[in-house]
Amino acid sequence: MPRPYGSTGDQQASPQRDPRLLALHPTCVEGHWDLRDQTGEFYGHLIGLGEPGVHIEPAGTLLLVFRNDGPDLQVRLTDQPVIWANRPRVVVEVPDLEQVRQRLMAAGVEHQPISGWSWADRRIGMWDPSGNRLEVKRLWPSW
Secondary structure (H helix, E strand, O other), X not given: OOOOOOOOOOHHHHHHOOOEEOXXXXXXXXXXXXXXXXXXXXXXXXXXXXXXXEEEOOOOOEEEEEOOOOOOEEEEEEOXXXXXXXXXXXXXXXXXXXXXXXHHHHHXXXXXXXXXXXXXXXXXXEEOOOOXXXXXXXXXXXX
């Protein structure tokens, strides 16, 4: 059984942890309606957030909801989305950054390493299928 996220212990426990959104509240970004399948594949498989739930808002807008042990990531699909291309709106922490990087490379997704606050703060930056900027960072090791 995996230990709770953020519990102390040896590094062997880290790969059992699921990726999670680093936020205090659910985060909503917008995406192009025509890219709904690519968006689900990008966040669900490539980033590792899992299969999204699908919700329809009262106004009829489709939401892809990625749930994890923290706040949810919601992607509102519209014909004219507001895109955050220049600064990251989403930061996801993963137990194995190299696995994510390899999946991105295999899928042909452009990404680049980003210098973090310290040597242990490893990150990669990229854009989702609609053009929203995001970062994926590795889980800090427990020394």
